[in-house]
Amino acid sequence: MTTVNLSLEDAHALSVTCLRTNGCDDPNARAVADRMIEAERDRCPSHGLFRLPWYAKGVASGRANGHAKPTVEKLAPAVIRVNGDNGFAPLGQQIAHQPLVDCTRETGIAALAFTNMFHIAAMWPEVEALANDGLCAFAFTASYPYVAPAGGTKPLYGTNPLGFAWPRKDGPPLVFDQASSAMARGEIQIAARDGHSVPETAGIGPNGEATTDPNVVLEGAQLGFGGYKGASLALMVELLAGPLIGDMLSFESLEDDGGTGGPPKGGELIIALDPARFGNPDGFLAHGEKLFEAILAQEGTRLPGARRFTSRKQTPSSGIDIPESLHQEIQALM
Numbered sequence: 001m002t003t004v005n006l007s008l009e010d011a012h013a014l015s016v017t018c019l020r021t022n023g024c025d026d027p028n029a030r031a032v033a034d035r036m037i038e039a040e041r042d043r044c045p046s047h048g049l050f051r052l053p054w055y056a057k058g059v060a061s062g063r064a065n066g067h068a069k070p071t072v073e074k075l076a077p078a079v080i081r082v083n084g085d086n087g088f089a090p091l092g093q094q095i096a097h098q099p100l101v102d103c104t105r106e107t108g109i110a111a112l113a114f115t116n117m118f119h120i121a122a123m124w125p126e127v128e129a130l131a132n133d134g135l136c137a138f139a140f141t142a143s144y145p146y147v148a149p150a151g152g153t154k155p156l157y158g159t160n161p162l163g164f165a166w167p168r169k170d171g172p173p174l175v176f177d178q179a180s181s182a183m184a185r186g187e188i189q190i191a192a193r194d195g196h197s198v199p200e201t202a203g204i205g206p207n208g209e210a211t212t213d214p215n216v217v218l219e220g221a222q223l224g225f226g227g228y229k230g231a232s233l234a235l236m237v238e239l240l241a242g243p244l245i246g247d248m249l250s251f252e253s254l255e256d257d258g259g260t261g262g263p264p265k266g267g268e269l270i271i272a273l274d275p276a277r278f279g280n281p282d283g284f285l286a287h288g289e290k291l292f293e294a295i296l297a298q299e300g301t302r303l304p305g306a307r308r309f310t311s312r313k314q315t316p317s318s319g320i321d322i323p324e325s326l327h328q329e330i331q332a333l334m
């Protein structure tokens, strides 16, 4: 595959220009670009520039509000809600960070509900930022229906990710962020594009038949990781990021899209805990490190998040490589 090398700064500037050309104002364009380039910096390309044409089309079509002004309100002493004003998620996520930190420090535990927003991408940026402020955090979001319920054959749940972060004294937090499906949607699409097979656990055909053909899975349904266990996590995420906070289920989000093929609209729930308020304020960090040391004492292990943190040190000098076809697609949108 022919690629184009871009510095992180150039990739950011390209993203801002493309988003502004297609209808975002400067604060919205910069917030979306910040989030995409963070993903590229950490070598998580499925939430990097790969998403830019999707965002550009979403705002150019008028479906997403490129001039969104998200608002923050307190619904209860420890419950905050952000209304995204029908815009992309990153600006609201930036605005909500400090109110959530302040509320969590005051109450020990607090929840943040994001509603009325498009494409809540990866979970790690927000939980990691909260852990950098000394908090422990969980994040959940739904998307479009791709995953069948346990025993079923029709897509119903999103690939619904969940993220978790734990603060560390020296160095970046412990963070994991994973889909509840056996494979990410993008990985199956890439396997289909490149003519590769997928594991039988990834999904089923339209009639529930076993298959390793990614094209058949895309016509049928994906499966939760670990069978019914992943499906139950996907179910939980649907409830937390939808009905609990007054936003859409994955299948409602697809109906709402009405076939335009734009980014999913939906909600996100974040729960933050202040470990200093849970009875072990002076010991929790060291006690957590004991576990991490025991993990790393075993050959073949690494901590979740370690790959991203290594990439983060490399990409400021190496830049990032994106497919030339993607670069051309972006240029054509400007």
Ligand code: NDP
Pocket: 046, 119, 120, 121, 122, 123, 124, 141, 142, 143, 144, 158, 159, 160, 161, 162, 175, 176, 177, 178, 179, 180, 183, 184, 185, 301, 302, 303, 304, 305, 306, 307, 308, 309
């Ligand atoms: P992966 O399976 O690539 O990784 C999941 C987690 O496991 C990461 O935290 C990763 O850390 C960690 N990990 C991977 N290998 C190891 C290992 N050997 N030892 C310890 N930890 C390990 O992620 P997914 O494909 O499930 O999801 C990718 C991204 O897509 C996520 O950011 C997710 O939020 C996002 N997503 C978003 C959706 C949406 O609707 N908005 C839907 C589904 C997914 P590391 O990063 O360091 O490799």
